[in-house]
Amino acid sequence: MTAEPGTDRSESFGEALLGAVLDRAHELPPHLIGPLVADVVERLGGRRPQVLLQDYGQLLLVPLRGEGLTGGDPQDIDASIAGRCFLDAQPVEMPEDDGVRVHLPLLDGGDQVGVMAVTLDRVDDDDRRLLARLSGLVADLLVTKHGYSDLFFSTRRGEPMSVAAEIQWSLLPPLAMVMPRVAVAGILEPAYDVAGDSFDYALNGDILHVAMIDAMGHGLGAATMATVAIGAYRHARRLGTGLSEIYAAMDAAVAHQFGPDHFVTAQMMRLDTTTGRVHLVNAGHPPPILVRDHRVARRLVAPTTLPVGMGGPAPEVTELGLERGDRVLCFTDGLIEEHAVGEEQFGEDQLIDWVNRLERTGRGVRAVARSLSHTLKRARGGHTTDDATLLLVEWRG
Secondary structure (H helix, E strand, O other): OOOOOOOOOOOOHHHHHHHHHHHHHOOOOHHHHHHHHHHHHHHOOOEEEEEEEEOOOOOEEEEOOOOOOOOOOOEEHHHOHHHHHHHHOOOEEEEEOOEEEEEEEEEEOOEEEEEEEEEEOOOOHHHHHHHHHHHHHHHHHHHHHHOOOOHHHHHHOOOOOOHHHHHHHHHOOOOEEEOOOEEEEEEEEOOOOOOOEEEEEEEEOOEEEEEEEEEOOOHHHHHHHHHHHHHHHHHHHHOOOOHHHHHHHHHHHHHHHHOOOOOEEEEEEEEEOOOOEEEEEEEEOOOOEEEEOOEEEEEOOOOEOOOEOOOOOOOOOEEEEOOOOOEEEEEOOHHHHOOOOOOOOOHHHHHHHHHHHHHOOOOOHHHHHHHHHHHHHHHOOOOOOOOEEEEEEEEOO
């Protein structure tokens, strides 16, 4: 495209500022993200730049170490200004003695990497626009560079992690995805020792594909079985097959690899994001819960088939329609079967009661899923002898 004579093609300040990130991003080693952020913030007139990453337990925001970045102690997500920015996914400005401390969510595809904070003498709309765009670039950098280094993993890990958990975390998609028509958020407990639970999703065109699994047993054996089940699910899904065929592919893979005495409970769902029509297959999981108008409307009880690996018959596919704003909560049995010695199981009634309480906050699926998982763990007395996983899907219409 040829510019008209006299067109100003010089760099504006904002273009030059963000260009400093873009021009260096492709060859930037992961450990130099901090100095790059510090340099850009200084050019903006800011100081004390800080990048805070969410820990695997989703309890703390941990400062990323790097030359030019401000360190400090981890911050409680539920009791800090940075945590408020993180949970609401909105910038938060706080006056301080030497200026204004601005906290910005680090968002990538609706998933939230963490929070970026910087102090300015004063903040105007131009500053807000540039900082918002800078935080978006930083989030993309963190996600892109994550696969090249252990730096970000080490920052986020708050305690020793089992080998089984290492496998499961490497298998997971991003914990959240927020798009105009649909949102997804999931969480695994115990974060540092999860073994057999996992979930997966993919948005292919207008169709959201979702799966949740729970492999029998504990430790490396369960993690290995979960890996095979998720791999078979992705392979069949990417071939464009239906839910019955996906179930058959997972069943055959688990049976062939582990024999008839091993199995994986599973739940697979397809959501047409243009119409809200859902197709669901349940292979041994507790039924999902439908949340409408911020209250549990009903349990989505449907015919079930045998868990994958047991050679069950072709599953019956259940179909239902969602209304705009509806949420579907899928969960594994570890969430409701936990109990202290000599006491009753936690149970679905208590689960539903807590869902109703937390839904009234009006927060997005990512914040609700996180709060629900942590609240339920506290309500169970902190007991997590089995994996306890939940996945929340919202049809936004």
